[in-house]
Amino acid sequence: MNSRDSRRIILPVLLLAAAGLRLLYFGEIRGRADFIHPGLDAGYHDYWARGIAFDRWTPPPDQPDPLIRQLPYFRPPGYPYFLSAIYRLIGAAPAPARLVQFALGVLNVFLAFWFTRRWFGEAAGLIAAALAGTYWVFIYYEGELLEPVLLITLTWLALLALGQWTADGRPAWLLGAGLALGASALARPNALAWLPAVALWLAWRIGDWKKAARPAGLLVAGTLLAVLPVTARNYIVARDVVLISSNGGINLLLGQDPEAVADHASSETGNWSCFDYPALLAKASAKAGRPLKASEASRWFARKARQQIIGRPGVTARLLALKTLLFWGPREVSNNKIEELERAASPVLRRLPLSFSFVLAWGLVGGALTWRKRRDTLPVAALLLLLIAAYFLSFLPFIAAGQYRAPLTPLLMVFAAVGLVETGRLAAGSKPVEAVAGLAAALALWFVIGINYTGYCPSEARWHLGRAISLERAGDLAASETAYREVLRAKPDLALAHNRLGVILAKQDRTAEALKCFEAAVAADPALTDARFNLGLALALQNRLAEAIPEFEAVLRIQPDHADARHNLEQARRLLGSPKANEP
Numbered sequence: 001m002n003s004r005d006s007r008r009i010i011l012p013v014l015l016l017a018a019a020g021l022r023l024l025y026f027g028e029i030r031g032r033a034d035f036i037h038p039g040l041d042a043g044y045h046d047y048w049a050r051g052i053a054f055d056r057w058t059p060p061p062d063q064p065d066p067l068i069r070q071l072p073y074f075r076p077p078g079y080p081y082f083l084s085a086i087y088r089l090i091g092a093a094p095a096p097a098r099l100v101q102f103a104l105g106v107l108n109v110f111l112a113f114w115f116t117r118r119w120f121g122e123a124a125g126l127i128a129a130a131l132a133g134t135y136w137v138f139i140y141y142e143g144e145l146l147e148p149v150l151l152i153t154l155t156w157l158a159l160l161a162l163g164q165w166t167a168d169g170r171p172a173w174l175l176g177a178g179l180a181l182g183a184s185a186l187a188r189p190n191a192l193a194w195l196p197a198v199a200l201w202l203a204w205r206i207g208d209w210k211k212a213a214r215p216a217g218l219l220v221a222g223t224l225l226a227v228l229p230v231t232a233r234n235y236i237v238a239r240d241v242v243l244i245s246s247n248g249g250i251n252l253l254l255g256q257d258p259e260a261v262a263d264h265a266s267s268e269t270g271n272w273s274c275f276d277y278p279a280l281l282a283k284a285s286a287k288a289g290r291p292l293k294a295s296e297a298s299r300w301f302a303r304k305a306r307q308q309i310i311g312r313p314g315v316t317a318r319l320l321a322l323k324t325l326l327f328w329g330p331r332e333v334s335n336n337k338i339e340e341l342e343r344a345a346s347p348v349l350r351r352l353p354l355s356f357s358f359v360l361a362w363g364l365v366g367g368a369l370t371w372r373k374r375r376d377t378l379p380v381a382a383l384l385l386l387l388i389a390a391y392f393l394s395f396l397p398f399i400a401a402g403q404y405r406a407p408l409t410p411l412l413m414v415f416a417a418v419g420l421v422e423t424g425r426l427a428a429g430s431k432p433v434e435a436v437a438g439l440a441a442a443l444a445l446w447f448v449i450g451i452n453y454t455g456y457c458p459s460e461a462r463w464h465l466g467r468a469i470s471l472e473r474a475g476d477l478a479a480s481e482t483a484y485r486e487v488l489r490a491k492p493d494l495a496l497a498h499n500r501l502g503v504i505l506a507k508q509d510r511t512a513e514a515l516k517c518f519e520a521a522v523a524a525d526p527a528l529t530d531a532r533f534n535l536g537l538a539l540a541l542q543n544r545l546a547e548a549i550p551e552f553e554a555v556l557r558i559q560p561d562h563a564d565a566r567h568n569l570e571q572a573r574r575l576l577g578s579p580k581a582n583e584p
Contacts, residue, residue, distance in 0.1 A: 010126050011113060018109045018133030022102040022142060025348045029098075029143050033479075034470035036094045040336045042145035044075065044274040049083035050092055060473070063275040072234035072242035072294040074277045078186030079147035098142070101149045105142040108149065108410070109133040111156035116414050118163060119380045120370075120421075127417035128410075131359065135413075136343055136352040137332060137406055146336065147187045148406040154184040155191075155387075155407055162198065162383065165215075166205070174202075174215050178222020185227055188407070189244045193394035195223055197386040205379055238294065246294035249301030250280065255398040256308040258319060309397075322454055323400045327392060330357045330450045331458070332402035338463035339402055356402075356409065361445035363412040365438055366419030384411050461491035468500065477504055495525035502534055514538055522551075529555045533565050540568065545576045 029035050038046050043060065048068055051057045059065050066074070083097060090096045112132040117125025132138060141148040158180035165173035181198070184191035198219060203212035227244060234242040272280060284297040292300060309316050332339040343349040370381045388408055395404055419442065427435035468483030484501040487494060502517030515538040521531035536551030552569035555562050 011110075011129065014113075014126065014129045014133055015106055015109060018129075019102075019106050021134065021348065021352070022105055022139055025139050025143060025346065026095075026098060026102060028346060028348055030095060032470070033474040033476065034337075034466065035098075037470050037473040038145050039466055039469055039473075040273055041075070042336060045080050045083055045145045047275075048077075048080040049087055052081060052084035053087040053092065059275060062473070063273070064279065066275045067278050070237065071246075071278070071281075072238050072240050073230065073245045074247050074294070075274055076147075076186055076189055076245045077230060078183060078188075079150055082150050082187075083145060097145065101142045102139075104149050104153055105138055106133075108138070108152050108156060111153070111160070112410055112413060115156060115159055115163065116417055118160075119377050120414065120418050123424075124414075124417040124421045127420050128413050131354060131413045131416060132410060134352055135354050135359075135409065136349040137339070137356070137402065137409065139352070140339060140342060140346075140349060141403065141406055144337070146403065148403060151184055151187045151191070151407045152410055154180050154187065155410065158184065158194075159383075163380065166379065171215070171218050174218040175222040178219040178224075179226050180222075181219070182223035182226025185223070185244060186230060188404075189248070190391060190394040190404075192223075193390040194387055195220065197390035198383070201379075201383045201386055204382070240293040240295050242295050242298075246298045247277075249298030249303075249305070251398050252305040253301045253308075255323070256305050256316070256319065258315070258322075305397075320396060323396055325454050326400035326456060327395065327405055328360065328449070329454060329456065330355065330452055331456050332356070333400050333456060334458055334462065335399075335401035335403045337466050338458045338460075340458045341460065341463040355450075356405075357446055357450040359409060359412050359416050360449050361442050362416035362419040364415070364419075364445055365442045366415035366417065366422070368419075368441075369422040369438065370415065370418055381415075384414060387411060459490075461487050461494060461497075464490060465494070465497060468497070472500065472504065477507060480504055493524045495521045495528045495531060498524060499528060499531040499534060502531075502538070506534070506538065511538055511541055515542070526554075527558055529559050529562065529565075532558075533562070533568075536565070536568060536572075540572055545572045548572050549576070 034042075037043070037060075043063075044066070047059055047063075047066075051068065057065075057069065068074075086097045086100050090100070109129050109132045113125040113129035115125075116128040138149070138152070158177045161173045161177035161180060164170070165177065177198070178195075181191060181194055184194070199212070199216040202215050202219070203209050206212045206215065231241070231243050234240060281292065281294065281297050284300050285292045288296075288300055326333050332343075334340075367381065367385070370377060388411055391408055392405075419438070423435050423438040423442070426432070426438060464483050464486040468480050468487060471480035471483055481501065481504045484497050484504060487497040488501070491497070498517045498521035502514040502521065505511075505514035505517060515535070518531055518535035518538055521528060522535055525531065532551050532555045536548040536555070539545070539548035539551065549569060549572050552565045552572065555565040556569065559565070
């Protein structure tokens with residue numbers, strides 16, 4: 001079969017298979033509570049996109065107003081704007097956005113084929129497409145309101161533009177590559193690390209630093225064309241210079257907390273979501289002793305992070321090693337939801353065997369074989385390696401998560417496809433010994449990379465908690481009660497779960513049971529103001545006003561501006577005839 005026949009037959013089959021897997025997974029998730037009521041970053045993106053598309057800025061009932069319109073962007077705006085365009089064009093129902101993302105995922109499969117075939121041959125292109133089409137991580141993220149699928153598309157567009165510049169030298173391709181890199185940075189600011197990497201590659205390709213200045217300038221110009229409108233918006237809104245988003249400092253601080261590296265909750269910030277950013281800004285301002293702008297707060301968090309980096313060199317070194325092992329390790333480190341447990345619960349995803357360890361092992365073999373056997377493709381291989389290295393290093397000071405390495409995986413798949421093809425050619429030719437050596441190396445690397453050196457284990461409690469919150473938002477009290485009890489079975493001392501279970505029971509007029517839950521929540525975390533307030537309410541409903549008053553007072557000591565606590569305290573004192581001597 002010649003290359004034209006393979007494109008006519010094998011490629012359409014691969015694309016149809018990729019689309020079929022995605023439709024099967026879509027049918028599986030469309031009935032879930034978090035499909036309709038996404039949480040954490042996905043819920044924030046959904047809220048933000050609806051606000052842009054329809055000027056509706058009412059946050060979810062259980063979340064504070066994140067003040068997106070009044071503050072510089074806390075999170076990068078690229079994906080929310082992409083999502084808002086979908087909402088404006090085809091509606092904001094839960095299904096259309098996911099279907100668009102699944103279609104984009106199939107496009108990414110085609111782009112993997114196109115780029116790999118262009119530089120490494122037809123067979124490698126088809127294998128790269130097969131890997132991209134059946135990789136469960138890609139399919140999973142395409143079903144979430146998160147940025148990996150968009151970032152992968154933009155990465156391929158930048159690479160294709162750079163490849164075309166290599167072929168014909170037209171400056172417009174460099175400008176286009178810069179635009180794609182800038183758009184990538186708007187989805188994930190770490191993509192800015194690709195700019196110096198590509199500039200270095202341009203200088204190496206041209207062979208003269210002075211002659212490389214103009215092409216590098218076009219690349220930078222394209223990037224700035226994409227990024228500077230966001231910078232201008234941030235300044236106009238808040239008179240604050242924030243290039244893209246202001247979350248860099250707090251993310252850097254999270255990256256220095258051993259407990260936060262893979263769990264994303266710091267002793268400095270506690271458990272929080274993006275909706276809580278105004279409260280975090282206020283907290284930083286209170287500690288700094290003056291109101292801080294968003295950029296100043298980011299620098300304040302970053303300064304605390306740098307103090308920890310410099311002041312604890314041993315801890316810093318161990319954390320760097322831990323994050324390296326997590327980033328390149330066999331487990332999908334959780335960020336929003338618990339990806340590996342989501343996969344285990346999915347009849348579609350759990351049947352897809354392709355793993356990151358397999359891709360990385362064959363990618364390493366493919367890189368070595370490219371150096372030995374495919375010297376004609378070294379310039380493109382060097383570009384891919386520079387991008388992989390720059391992106392990884394940009395994340396090293398921060399937190400580890402499978403979501404963050406997903407955009408690198410297609411680049412590794414290019415090398416993996418080359419490794420598989422070249423090993424097959426050696427076996428089919430007159431060099432079976434080299435073929436066996438390549439296969440043995442890949443298997444050995446697969447085994448070594450597949451060892452979980454860090455001992456990382458996804459949190460069953462967090463997985464049940466995410467499901468419970470989504471079910472609660474959907475109004476399914478019975479199912480959410482069951483899920484919260486599953487959380488407490490996995491982690492009995494989780495105050496948040498005790499508190500939310502108490503709320504669910506109170507909604508069902510099971511006040512005595514709810515009271516016990518609130519008591520357990522306060523015992524587990526005395527500073528959890530929601531639990532103390534709910535405990536006070538439950539005691540007041542049982543006419544135990546003398547016991548309720550100290551709970552409302554405790555809330556006001558922790559959070560003096562808690563209006564509901566103050567109102568209920570005054571009401572309880574009035575009914576009990578209690579003096580105000582102990583008022584906070």
